[in-house]
Amino acid sequence: xxxxxxxxxxxxxxxxxxxxxxxxxxxxxxxxxxxxxxxxxxxxxxxxxxxxxxxxxxxxxxxxxxxxxxxxxxxxxxxxxxxxxxxxxxxxxxxxxxxxxxxxxxxxxxxxxxx
Amino acid sequence: xxxxxxxxxxxxxxxxxxxxxxxxxxxxxxxxxxxxxxxxxxxxxxxxxxxxxxxxxxxxxxxxxxxxxxxxxxxxxxxxxxxxxxxxxxxxxxxxxxxxxxxxxxxxxxx
Numbered sequence: 001x002x003x004x005x006x007x008x009x010x011x012x013x014x015x016x017x018x019x020x021x022x023x024x025x026x027x028x029x030x031x032x033x034x035x036x037x038x039x040x041x042x043x044x045x046x047x048x049x050x051x052x053x054x055x056x057x058x059x060x061x062x063x064x065x066x067x068x069x070x071x072x073x074x075x076x077x078x079x080x081x082x083x084x085x086x087x088x089x090x091x092x093x094x095x096x097x098x099x100x101x102x103x104x105x106x107x108x109x110x111x112x113x114x115x
Numbered sequence: 116x117x118x119x120x121x122x123x124x125x126x127x128x129x130x131x132x133x134x135x136x137x138x139x140x141x142x143x144x145x146x147x148x149x150x151x152x153x154x155x156x157x158x159x160x161x162x163x164x165x166x167x168x169x170x171x172x173x174x175x176x177x178x179x180x181x182x183x184x185x186x187x188x189x190x191x192x193x194x195x196x197x198x199x200x201x202x203x204x205x206x207x208x209x210x211x212x213x214x215x216x217x218x219x220x221x222x223x224x225x226x
Binding site: 033040041042043045048058090097103104105106107108109 | 123149157158159160161164203205213214216217218219
């Protein structure tokens with residue numbers, strides 16, 4: 001039972017390079033998320049997709065783009081990486097988004113370093 | 116503004132003691148509250164959620180919610196060294212469709 005799978009697990013980029021983080025879930029969830037986690041800053045939402053075909057900005061969307069490829073897959077793209085984007089990135093999914101909340105399940109994380 | 120506040124810790128307790136972790140939130144309209152545990156280098160995992168005022172127990176874990184005072188707490192009874200982790204409180208703010216996470220409290224349980 002894989003749950004949420006994200007790749008790559010580790011990546012080193014040079015400033016200005018681009019890359020895409022891939023994420024897939026096998027729980028038939030409607031909603032998917034990308035968070036970043038930095039020391040002292042906690043988990044911050046970058047983008048989310050409430051359902052297939054929709055995406056919305058979160059708290060820290062600048063410098064990122066996302067694609068909800070289908071119900072299972074949600075990718076995060078860094079077009080021109082900057083050292084400030086050095087972080088741990090978590091993909092997550094939930095059954096849906098509601099005002100009352102739904103349990104969010106996380107992938108294992110992707111450690112990205114921009115030099 | 117959405118705010119979820121937690122003491123960063125570390126909270127140090129001896130093995131077998133009760134660990135008490137607290138979280139305050141700013142939106143009175145919040146309806147549900149989630150506690151996640153995150154081991155170093157790992158992803159967050161859900162350990163409890165609570166919707167109603169009062170206590171909710173699950174094994175050694177008890178979540179306590181007081182909506183009037185806008186705080187939620189997590190008690191861990193008979194703490195074990197394996198409980199050493201960062202505990203994240205998460206709240207879905209009314210009008211927003213995602214969870215807002217606190218920065219987490221680091222718990223250290225010494226043998």
